[in-house]
Amino acid sequence: MDLGQLLKKYSNGEIGINEIRREISIENIGYIGENIARLDVQRETRRGCPEVILALDKQYNDLYEITLKTLEKTGIALISKAPYEVYARLSSQLKLEGYVVETAARGTTILVSAQELTFNERIPQIGIICAGTSDIPIAEEARMMAKAMGCASNMHYDIGIAGMHRLLPALKGMLEKKVEAVVVVAGMEGALPSVLSALVDVPVIGVPTSVGYGMGSGGIGALTSMLQTCTFGLAVVNIDNGIGAGAFAALICKRMSLRHHRNNDLVRTHAPTRRRLKRL
Numbered sequence: 001m002d003l004g005q006l007l008k009k010y011s012n013g014e015i016g017i018n019e020i021r022r023e024i025s026i027e028n029i030g031y032i033g034e035n036i037a038r039l040d041v042q043r044e045t046r047r048g049c050p051e052v053i054l055a056l057d058k059q060y061n062d063l064y065e066i067t068l069k070t071l072e073k074t075g076i077a078l079i080s081k082a083p084y085e086v087y088a089r090l091s092s093q094l095k096l097e098g099y100v101v102e103t104a105a106r107g108t109t110i111l112v113s114a115q116e117l118t119f120n121e122r123i124p125q126i127g128i129i130c131a132g133t134s135d136i137p138i139a140e141e142a143r144m145m146a147k148a149m150g151c152a153s154n155m156h157y158d159i160g161i162a163g164m165h166r167l168l169p170a171l172k173g174m175l176e177k178k179v180e181a182v183v184v185v186a187g188m189e190g191a192l193p194s195v196l197s198a199l200v201d202v203p204v205i206g207v208p209t210s211v212g213y214g215m216g217s218g219g220i221g222a223l224t225s226m227l228q229t230c231t232f233g234l235a236v237v238n239i240d241n242g243i244g245a246g247a248f249a250a251l252i253c254k255r256m257s258l259r260h261h262r263n264n265d266l267v268r269t270h271a272p273t274r275r276r277l278k279r280l
Contacts (some may be wrong), residue, residue: 049247050074050148055082055090055108064090071099071114078148079110080141080243104144107137109242111144120150123257126249127179128153129170129196131160131186134211139185141242142207142249149250154179161191171199180256181249185242187211190222197234203252205245206236 009015051074053066063079063086070077082090087108094112095101102111111117126146130139136157143153154177156170174182182200184193185207193206206229208222215221219239226236237244 049145049251050076050078052145052243053077053079055079055086060086060089064093067094067112071112075114076117076148077110077112078144078243079112080108082108082110084108102144102147104140105136106133107140109137109141109144111148117147117150119147119152120257123151123250124180124253125152125154125177126246126253127174127177127182128155128246129159129174129182129184129192130157131184131188131190131192132211133158135185135187135209138207138209138240138242139183142183142185142246145243145246146250146253149247149254151250151253159192160186160188161195164195167192167195171196175200179253181205181252183207183242183245183249185209185245186226187219187222189216190225193226193234193236194229194231197229197231200233202233203249204234205248206234207242207245208236208239210240 010017051070053063053070055063058066063082067077067079067090079090087103087110091101091103091110094110100113100116103109126142128139128142128146130136139155139157143155146153154174156174159166159170161167179202181203182196183205184196186192187209188211190206190208193204197204197206206226208219208226210217210219212219212221216224223236223239226234235248237248
């Protein structure tokens with residue numbers, strides 16, 4: 001049961017504190033089979049980030065059962081890095097069962113929900129930029145993680161430094177949306193996050209991808225380049241970790257939203273005091 005529903009029932013006198021303790025204890029872990037998986041179903045309540053199902057090296061039946069249990073407990077499931085055959089089969093099966101299924105553009109990430117997801121308009125957007133078309137799957141991971149956290153994204157793909165003239169119009173459009181954080185995904189030499197962080201006054205999260213060849217193949221070149229940046233305000237996640245970058249950016253935006261609305265509440269609270277002072 002959702003924590004909000006429990007608290008509402010408690011407020012209405014329908015349940016007592018002992019029932020809340022029992023329900024929370026029961027709901028803390030979702031068990032799958034015998035030693036297959038133990039889902040952290042209260043992670044979003046505790047951390048603000050939902051649990052993500054990593055599909056790599058999981059048998060299809062296990063992945064399917066884990067997804068269903070996650071949907072049962074939380075109403076939403078995010079599956080990342082699914083091999084293409086599993087990706088196609090699982091998304092088709094879940095659609096047949098009546099779930100709302102969104103699949104990534106050129107990726108292997110699946111976002112499943114019991115009903116259509118809506119964005120919280122109080123939360124600022126995040127910006128997502130990727131250097132090349134080959135980086136889109138990881139950028140889509142970040143977008144879908146942010147969406148699972150209620151945060152909309154402003155995306156601009158294939159604007160790497162090989163054609164710098166593509167960056168500035170995209171950057172202008174993104175800043176007009178007043179984004180509070182930017183995820184920048186790049187492979188090869190991974191220079192784009194450093195360039196971008198020199199141009200904006202919001203946090204930038206660099207995501208090195210395993211796109212590349214030769215000396216820096218497997219994302220090592222992009223990772224070391226981002227870590228060696230001389231610009232400020234750039235944080236770097238692991239190679240191909242779009243999920244982590246999307247979560248980090250969305251947490252920043254959610255915190256900014258909370259701070260903004262607290263400040264507005266403070267202004268409204270003290271408005272009568274200001275009016276009294278004005279009369280004096």
